[in-house]
Amino acid sequence: MMLELDDVHAGYRRLEILHGLSLHVDQGEIVSLIGANGAGKTTTLRAIAGLVPTSRGHIRLDGQDVQNRAPHRIVRSGLVHVAQDRALFGHLQVVENLEMGAYTQSRSTVRSSLEEVYELFPILQERRLQRADTMSGGQQQMLAIGRALMARPTCLTLDEPSVGLAPNLVAQVLEAISRIRDTGVTVLIVEQNASQALAISDRAYVIESGSIVLEGKASDLADDPRVREAYLGV
Numbered sequence: 001m002m003l004e005l006d007d008v009h010a011g012y013r014r015l016e017i018l019h020g021l022s023l024h025v026d027q028g029e030i031v032s033l034i035g036a037n038g039a040g041k042t043t044t045l046r047a048i049a050g051l052v053p054t055s056r057g058h059i060r061l062d063g064q065d066v067q068n069r070a071p072h073r074i075v076r077s078g079l080v081h082v083a084q085d086r087a088l089f090g091h092l093q094v095v096e097n098l099e100m101g102a103y104t105q106s107r108s109t110v111r112s113s114l115e116e117v118y119e120l121f122p123i124l125q126e127r128r129l130q131r132a133d134t135m136s137g138g139q140q141q142m143l144a145i146g147r148a149l150m151a152r153p154t155c156l157t158l159d160e161p162s163v164g165l166a167p168n169l170v171a172q173v174l175e176a177i178s179r180i181r182d183t184g185v186t187v188l189i190v191e192q193n194a195s196q197a198l199a200i201s202d203r204a205y206v207i208e209s210g211s212i213v214l215e216g217k218a219s220d221l222a223d224d225p226r227v228r229e230a231y232l233g234v
């Protein structure tokens, strides 16, 4: 297992949001976490990234306990989180944003990482000198993912990467995530576009009120009447 959550309790001050959540992601898998608004999807990803404290349970990355480690140490352990708000440096150029993502890396790896990111998202190379805040929503999302890749993660978590994007860009971003997995990166993804996320996923979990209530192969969940009715709008 690359990433494992075992009976995780986590939340905000005294407000517990995750009530004993368990899930795992195997090396090289794409796993989706789906659920209604407020179910705790973002909190789960934030707990993994060290941004929300856990009060009980274990979070293991490649076998090592990482719960309650500082966020920058989790990045060094190989897990990078792409937050929903993207958190780009708007006044900096595209290439400067990418370089910021590589702060844990040596100079020589920065160059090869940049080449890999430009191969994945050619638009970022074309726009490399443009200010990040003048890019379109889709381009900014590609930049946020590209910046995460600059840290050379073994595991990537993504919080609603397609939010606010036009349908053709949603497909492009999800297709890029699929190609990132093909390079060996393990992916955990939260998506509003659940059916499109399931289409690129190996497995999925359904979260309700801070616990996992259903899990299975992504294709099985996509056909499950309960999932179709509650989360796929079918």
Ligand code: ATP
Residues within 6 Å of the ligand: 012, 015, 017, 035, 036, 037, 038, 039, 040, 041, 042, 043, 044
């Ligand atoms: P959404 O799709 O709306 O983002 P979600 O499944 O990602 O939903 P979370 O954002 O994890 O859900 O929120 C779970 C619960 O935690 C909600 O009841 C929310 O109000 C609460 N919550 C989120 N952030 C905080 C915070 N900083 N302080 C207190 N409560 C919070």
